[in-house]
Amino acid sequence: MNPGFEVRLSSMRRALATVIMPAIDPGNPLAQEQAGLMLAHIGMLETQWDKLEDYARLCVQDLIEVSGRIDAAGGPETLAAAAGLATLAGTSPVRGEVAYRALSEALEGLVRAVDRDGDADFRRALHREVLLHANRQAARDRAWFAACGFDVNTADLPSIEKLIGRCDG
Amino acid sequence: MDSKQHPTREWIDALRLRYPTERTIDQALTRKLEARSGPPYVPSPVSEIAGKLERFFAHAMPGARVSQVAPLGGGASKEQFSFTLAEPDGTEARHVLRREPPESVVETHRLREFQMMRAMAGTVPVPDAPWVDAEGQWFDRPAMISRFVEGVTKAPGSGGNVTGLGTGFSPELQDALGGQFVDLLARIHQFDWQSADLDAFDRPEAGSTAGVHQVINWWERIWEEDSYEPMPIIRYTAQWLRANAPPIERVVVVHHDFRAGNFLFDPDTAQVTAVLDWELAHLGDYHEDLAWTLQEGYGYRDAQGRFIVCGLIEQAEFLDRYARATGFPVDPRKIAYYSVMNTWKSAIIVLATGIRCVIGGKSHQDILLTWLAGFGHVCVDTLLQHLERAENGS
Numbered sequence: 295m296n297p298g299f300e301v302r303l304s305s306m307r308r309a310l311a312t313v314i315m316p317a318i319d320p321g322n323p324l325a326q327e328q329a330g331l332m333l334a335h336i337g338m339l340e341t342q343w344d345k346l347e348d349y350a351r352l353c354v355q356d357l358i359e360v361s362g363r364i365d366a367a368g369g370p371e372t373l374a375a376a377a378g379l380a381t382l383a384g385t386s387p388v389r390g391e392v393a394y395r396a397l398s399e400a401l402e403g404l405v406r407a408v409d410r411d412g413d414a415d416f417r418r419a420l421h422r423e424v425l426l427h428a429n430r431q432a433a434r435d436r437a438w439f440a441a442c443g444f445d446v447n448t449a450d451l452p453s454i455e456k457l458i459g460r461c462d463g
Numbered sequence: 464m465d466s467k468q469h470p471t472r473e474w475i476d477a478l479r480l481r482y483p484t485e486r487t488i489d490q491a492l493t494r495k496l497e498a499r500s501g502p503p504y505v506p507s508p509v510s511e512i513a514g515k516l517e518r519f520f521a522h523a524m525p526g527a528r529v530s531q532v533a534p535l536g537g538g539a540s541k542e543q544f545s546f547t548l549a550e551p552d553g554t555e556a557r558h559v560l561r562r563e564p565p566e567s568v569v570e571t572h573r574l575r576e577f578q579m580m581r582a583m584a585g586t587v588p589v590p591d592a593p594w595v596d597a598e599g600q601w602f603d604r605p606a607m608i609s610r611f612v613e614g615v616t617k618a619p620g621s622g623g624n625v626t627g628l629g630t631g632f633s634p635e636l637q638d639a640l641g642g643q644f645v646d647l648l649a650r651i652h653q654f655d656w657q658s659a660d661l662d663a664f665d666r667p668e669a670g671s672t673a674g675v676h677q678v679i680n681w682w683e684r685i686w687e688e689d690s691y692e693p694m695p696i697i698r699y700t701a702q703w704l705r706a707n708a709p710p711i712e713r714v715v716v717v718h719h720d721f722r723a724g725n726f727l728f729d730p731d732t733a734q735v736t737a738v739l740d741w742e743l744a745h746l747g748d749y750h751e752d753l754a755w756t757l758q759e760g761y762g763y764r765d766a767q768g769r770f771i772v773c774g775l776i777e778q779a780e781f782l783d784r785y786a787r788a789t790g791f792p793v794d795p796r797k798i799a800y801y802s803v804m805n806t807w808k809s810a811i812i813v814l815a816t817g818i819r820c821v822i823g824g825k826s827h828q829d830i831l832l833t834w835l836a837g838f839g840h841v842c843v844d845t846l847l848q849h850l851e852r853a854e855n856g857s
Binding site: 321335404433 | 850
C-alpha cells in the first residue's frame with residue numbers, strides 16, 4: 295500500500311511540471327498542450343481519487359430512490375423495463391460506478407419503452423422524474439468536474455467534500 | 464465486454480435503418496463503425512507525413528516541393544500539420560493538412576467540408592482549400608489541404624479554456640469584432656446555396672419538418688453508437704425534439720459551430736481573416752446557428768448581468784443586428800427549440816463520442832477529449848434550463 299495514490303500522483307505532477315514540460319520542444323505545440331492537460335488531470339485526480347466511491351454511491355442512491363417512486367402503467371415493454379429497473383435497484387451494488395451505469399441504462403430503457411407503449415399519465419410522471427433526476431445529477435457532476443474550468447456559474451455549486459458529506463461547510 | 468467497441472454488421476445495418484439521415488453523414492458514421500475494431504491511433508512521425516505530402520504533390524502538382532512540415536496545436540477533432548509548398552513557378556506558401564484520426568470527436572465527411580469551404584469563398588473569408596483526399600487514398604485516412612491563414616483566435620494574454628471556449632476579448636476587441644462576427648453569420652445565411660456545387664449535401668424541403676428529423680436522427684444515431692454511460696435525459700430529449708420539431712421555413716447554410724475560437728483575426732487591425740471549422744455545416748434552419756452561437760458556455764454575463772455572446776457582443780444587440788442584416792425574422796420559439804437541440808448535441812459530442820474515442824485510443828487528442836467531457840455536464844445543466852424554458856414558452 296505504500297506509497298499510496300496521494301504520494302504517487304504528487305510525484306508524477308512534480309516530474310511533469312519541473313522536468314518533463316521544460317524539456318518539450320517549443321516547436322511542438324501539440325506536445326506542450328497535451329503535457330499541460332496531463333498536469334491538470336493529475337491535479338484533479340489528486341483531489342478526487344479517495345472520494346470516487348462515495349461520489350458514485352451517492353449517485354446510485356438517487357437512482358434507487360427514483361426507482362422506488364416509479365409506478366409503471368402501460369403495455370408489456372413498459373412493464374418489463376420497469377420490472378428490470380426495480381430488480382436492479384434492489385440489488386446491493388458491488389462497485390458504485392458499475393451500479394450507476396447499470397441503473398442509468400435501465401432507466402434509459404424505461405424511457406424508450408414508455409415512448410412505445412406506456413400509459414400517457416405514467417409517461418408524464420416518468421418524464422418528470424427523469425427531468426428532476428437529471429437536474430440533481432447535473433448539479434453533482436458540475437461540482438465533480440468544476441475544476442475543468444468550463445462552468446461559468448460555480449458560485450452555487452457545493453464542494454466535493456460537502457457533496458459526499460465529509461465536511462460541515 | 465462493451466459491444467459498441469466491436470460492432471457487428473447487423474448492428475450497424477440496424478442503426479442505419481432506424482436513423483435515416485443524409486447520405487454522406489451516413490457514409491462517415493458507417494465508416495467509423497466499420498473501423499472501430501481496428502487498431503488505435505498511433506502518431507505519425509513528421510517524416511512520414513512529409514513523405515505522404517511529397518508523394519501527393521508529385522501527383523497533384525509535379526515539380527512542387529514540400530518543406531517545414533510541423534504538427535500544429537489545437538484541432539480537437541482532426542490532426543493538423545503545417546507545411547510550406549514551393550510551387551514550380553517558385554512561389555511559396557504555408558499550408559495546413561487536416562487529417563482524420565481513426566475516430567474523431569465529431570465524425571464528419573471531408574468532401575462536405577471541402578465543398579462547403581469552396582462554396583463559401585468570396586462570401587466570407589475562408590481558407591483556400593485546393594485539395595481533398597476524401598477516401599484517404601494518399602494520406603491513409605481522409606484529409607484536406609488548405610492554405611494557411613495568418614491570424615489568432617484570441618488576443619495574446621487573454622483568458623479562455625481549451626478550444627476557445629470562454630475566450631475573453633478586451634472591450635476594444637469587442638467593439639471591433641462584435642459587429643463583424645454578426646455580419647459574417649448573416650452573410651453565411653444569405654448565401655445562395657442552390658447555385659453552388661454542394662452535391663455532397665442533401666437538400667431539406669422548405670416548409671417541412673423532414674430536415675429537422677434528419678438532424679435528430681443523425682445525432683441520436685451517434686448517441687446510440689458512441690455513448691458509454693447511459694443518460695436517460697439524452698433519450699428523453701430526443702423524444703421531445705421529435706415531438707416539437709418546427710418546419711424549416713427558409714433553408715440556409717448552417718455553419719453549425721459559429722463561435723469564438725472558430726474564426727481568425729489580425730490582432731493589429733482586428734479584422735477577421737478566416738471563418739474556420741466547416742466540418743459540421745449542413746443545410747437547415749438559421750435558428751440552429753443562432754441558438755448555437757448563443758450557448759451559455761461560449762459567452763459570459765457582464766457586471767450588469769447581460770449575456771455577452773461568445774464574449775463579443777451583447778445578446779440583444781447580436782439578435783437585432785442579425786435581423787437587420789438578413790431581413791430574416793428571428794422567432795424566439797425556434798431559438799428555444801434549437802437551444803434544446805444544440806445543447807443536446809454538445810452533450811452527445813463530449814460525453815459520448817469524445818469518451819468513445821478515448822476508450823478505443825482512437826484520437827490524437829484523447830487527453831483533451833477526456834478534459835472536454837467536463838463541459839458535457841455544463842451542457843446537460845443548460846439543456847435542462849432550455850427544456851424548461853421551451854416547455855413554458857418563456
